Amino acid sequence: MNGRVIFKRKVVFRSFLFRLFVFSFLLMSVYGGCGGGGGITPPPPPPPPPVEGNKLNIEILGAFIGADNRTVATIKITDDKGNPLQQSDLASISFIIARIVDSGEYIDYITRDQKGATQAASENGNTGTFEDLGGGVYNYTFVKVLPADYDGSLTHTVALYATRVVGSQTWVSNATFNFVPDGGEVRTIRDIVSISSCNSCHDPLALHGGSRRDVKVCITCHTTKIINPDTGEEVDQIDPDSGNNIGFEIMVHKIHRGEMLPSVEAGDPYFIVGFNDTVHDYSTVVFPQDIRNCTKCHNESLASQAVDYMNDPTRAACGSCHDNVDFATATNHPTVQLNDNNCSGCHIPSSGNDFDISVTGSHTIPLRAKSLPGLNFDIVSVTSAETGLTTVAPGEHALVVFSIRNDMGDVVNPQDLSRLALTIAGPTTDYNIQDYQGTGEVPGVDNFLSESALASDGPDASGNFVYTFEGMIPLNGTGTYGVGIEGRKVETVGGENLILIEDVNEAGHNVVSYFAVTDPVPIPRRTVVDNNTEDQYCNSCHGEFSKDFSIHGNLRNNTQYCILCHNPSNDDIAVRPVPDWTGSETPTTTSINFRQMIHKIHTGENLAVKPYIIYGRGGSVHDYSDILFPGNTSDCSSCHVPDSNVLDPGMGILGPGILPTITREFTKVDGSNVVLDTFSLQPVITVCTSCHGNLTVNAAGNALTGDNHLGGPQPEAACIECHAEGDPLGAAEVHLPPLPPDERINRPNAE
Incomplete structure (x- = not known):
């Protein structure tokens, strides 16, 4: 059971103050005057963000090294429709010329002195020479003169990054071109990670003011080594303030491991000092899935050399994550390694086994171990225990037939599991608090009905088990319910002579089935977000739940199951303590309504009202105030399935039976929760203010008060007048247009 409380009938409503934090909703606030507002006529709304394509596209058509040892690159500049642009249309353009050396890395020819350290650099296009060839085509001649003894047999790469301002948006283009100066065929490239992999989480990856967008450009500068132009010596390329190497294979691994770096865990922060002495501290970064999933970034289907991390392990790459290893002294490593020649001798790509010292074996995610037998649930049927019918009417008890099998198809007995539970909630229009115990209390005392099924009957001849709920369908139950x-199951992975032995909680997928209570046929709950689609929505960052990402003891892995409990009437009252204070402030719960909680968690450090704390099992404190979302919270399509984030009358959040979010003031009497006041926030306002916090809400929780809203006071019912699907200020129109990861590189920067 969950959320059992004692109600007092007094109901008071609280106003909520939130802060606006992204440009897209600023449009809604400034131009959001709708009918029935405060009498202020808003100016005409701006046009929706352009989605037809990048308004700046630069292609490098060719390159060569001239007799004066200056690089000449031929480029073509066009807009989104292919029309030629002039070089003068650009706000900025910069060029890089680098070569790939024996290590497989680039070395940039252009360098700068940064506080005594040699660093790779680019040259501003204003310093070179443009020759207009017509039709948007130019020859650009570098200022940089290559050394007289440059090796013309090596692969050389011209890289550029440029910007163009159109209205309030800055469009960006990155491009690279590989060539061999002596005329030979390009045989050596560097293509280990694709920007599409990066942009499956980042939306988009945009650094150095947003102009560096493509990994192919990044790696021409961010190399572990650089040539000191004064001495000709190859030296480590470092940030002189922190001493940290800024080579891509070191820096990116360290950034993504963040707070889990051994050095950070030991108290040494990982930071890099950037432009204008800005300190970038990555010590609090948390990778959103198991860091051992190397293929999240090293995706062989996207980058031709993605498997190099297996085939060619190096001290730099391995030591970037395992930064408590000193190869020169054999600290935390069995032998001294002064170069990379012997790395692959021990660390072969794969032996086919888990948890050995092969590259793939040593990065085995425990919950993906081959030795795990698998745990698979299926709900075969739901019927009434009283009538045997597929409709479980009010006052009746649900009888659930289900199966548990391993990956071989063998029956698994419930008694072999450490936990097995069945959960009911209803109705599917919007799950909420119900009277599952038949106490007669209205609206009830349980936000959902959950019972242990470890003592289920079976198996029968088909290998199925049967469980009959003790709790009943509420006497006032209507519609369709979900179960x-x-x-x-606890399993041990690893074994003798392997690098890891541990117990893991292997979980089955949270299958959800629907049964009619009063509906003629079951009507499933609408789908808003989805974590059952590979590499999309939740899984694009978190990976597969209960494999790569774990919540609630690894038990919960299906958003359609999560919302059975995380519904509008549920909060953390069951585990939230009453603080020891004597002041006038009364303890207030935090809602765990999915539509509010998930928005707030992912908004994290950008929340207007902090701290944002939810109390969990055993009174554990979960403070999400510092969550760093790697993408862009204005891209609703990152999480939402199509059309689930729009305001469409009669559909979705505006559909029938959608309920307000409830929070409560409470105290404890003899150890029991006693609710003093109840506060309500209507559905649309719940969703919008969970991210956008500069709008004040009235005491009833059903209207904006007018603060920071040019249209003045606005009831929730009027939101549809301006923000409906297809309107210029519609929810989809003022947020980022959806783009697949391979196209996100083209998103403009807002000025």
């Missing part, structure tokens, strides 16, 4: 299953 889901959760369970886990």
